[in-house]
Amino acid sequence: GDSxxxxxxxxxxxxxxxxxxxxxxxxxxxxxxFWYVQYPGEGLQLLLKATKADDKGSNKGxxxxxxxxxxxxxxxxxxxxxxxxxxxxxxxxxxRGNTPLVFGxxxxxxxxx
Amino acid sequence: GAVVSQHPSRVICKSGTSVKIxxxxxxxxxxxxxxxxxxxxxxLMLMATSNEGSKATYEQGVEKDKFLINHASxxxxxxxxxxxxxxxxxxxxxxxxxxxxxxEQFFGPGTRLTVL
Numbered sequence: 001g002d003s004x005x006x007x008x009x010x011x012x013x014x015x016x017x018x019x020x021x022x023x024x025x026x027x028x029x030x031x032x033x034f035w036y037v038q039y040p041g042e043g044l045q046l047l048l049k050a051t052k053a054d055d056k057g058s059n060k061g062x063x064x065x066x067x068x069x070x071x072x073x074x075x076x077x078x079x080x081x082x083x084x085x086x087x088x089x090x091x092x093x094x095x096r097g098n099t100p101l102v103f104g105x106x107x108x109x110x111x112x113x
Numbered sequence: 114g115a116v117v118s119q120h121p122s123r124v125i126c127k128s129g130t131s132v133k134i135x136x137x138x139x140x141x142x143x144x145x146x147x148x149x150x151x152x153x154x155x156x157l158m159l160m161a162t163s164n165e166g167s168k169a170t171y172e173q174g175v176e177k178d179k180f181l182i183n184h185a186s187x188x189x190x191x192x193x194x195x196x197x198x199x200x201x202x203x204x205x206x207x208x209x210x211x212x213x214x215x216x217e218q219f220f221g222p223g224t225r226l227t228v229l
Contacts, residue, residue, distance in 0.1 A: 032215040043119070043206050043220040044157075051215045089156065093216030098145045098164065101208075101218055105156045 002027045006090045006104035013080055013111050021075040021107045023064075023090035031092035033057075033066055033073040034101070038087045047075075047088070080111045116140050117209050119221035126197055127229055134192045134224045136207030142187040143209035147218060148180075151204045163190055197228040 007022040025031065032051045036044040048057030053068035062077045073090060090104040116139040126132050136146060145164050149157040161177075163169040163184035171177045179201075181193040190209075194201055204225055208218035 032217070034217055036220070041223075041225075043117075043222040044208075046115075046217055046219065049215060049217055093218075095216055098162075098210065099216075100147055100159050100162060101216070103156055108154070 002031070002092065002094065002102045004090050004092055004102050004104040006088075006107055009087075009106070009108040011107060011109045013109070015082055015111055015113050016079045017111075019075070019077040019080045019084075019109070021088055021090075021109070023073045023075065023104060025071050025073065025090075025092050025102075027071075027092055027094060029094050031094050033064070034091045034093070035062070035064055035073070035075050036089040036091060036103075038089065038106070040086070044089065080109070082111045082113055085109055085111045115211075115219040117143075117207065117219045117221040119207055119224050121224060122222060123225045123227075125227045125229065128198055129196055131193055131195045132197055132226060134194075134205055134207075134226075136190045136192070136209070136221050138188045138209045138211075138219070141209075141211045141219075143190075143211060144187065145210050146184055146190040147208045147210075148182060148190075148192050149206045149208070151206060151223075157206060160192075194226065197226070199228045202226055202228045 034049045035047040037047045048059045050057040050066035056065045087106045091101040120135045148160045161169045161171045169182035184190040206223045208220045
């Protein structure tokens with residue numbers, strides 16, 4: 001079945017460090033890919049998305065490129081801030097919204113000053 | 114755009130009572146809404162999928178008589194936890210998707226339920 005695998009956390013970085021959170025997927029079709037972020041005590045917010053191979057999603061300094069050849073969608077940021085501390089979820093969708101997203105287990109990021 | 118609200122944000126109730134949680138899409142029509150449950154430091158567990166005007170589809174292991182879901186309009190879905198018990202205490206999150214888009218869902222801020 002369809003699945004998403006992302007790196008286990010927690011990840012602890014110093015402020016201004018480079019961030020990579022790995023995400024790979026298995027899907028029977030051609031999924032859309034997403035990164036969501038969850039701040040403590042809140043729901044999930046869509047961070048970025050990509051809908052086809054080689055698309056790059058970007059938002060708030062975060063980027064991820066849809067790599068069909070490696071079935072990956074790694075999240076990167078060049079310089080993290082304390083305010084980026086949150087849980088990050090990679091997800092895929094094979095339809096235009098009427099079926100559930102397939103989520104990874106989430107990666108907790110802590111950024112220390 | 115694409116804002117989803119949930120109400121209440123936090124509720125404490127006594128064991129045996131029922132609690133209703135509302136999920137509203139504020140600026141788009143949500144053809145499908147989803148209800149999730151999240152335990153501390155864990156990922157989201159899908160409970161059910163609901164389409165406007167039809168019965169919800171529950172995931173395996175989720176009691177449909179305990180977790181009543183109604184999706185009466187394109188902007189409102191409700192989850193009622195009936196005869197709540199302490200083990201129902203959790204963080205409940207809804208999400209909504211529209212007919213357009215790439216399949217992304219927009220999430221509400223969540224409801225923290227504590228059953229005493």
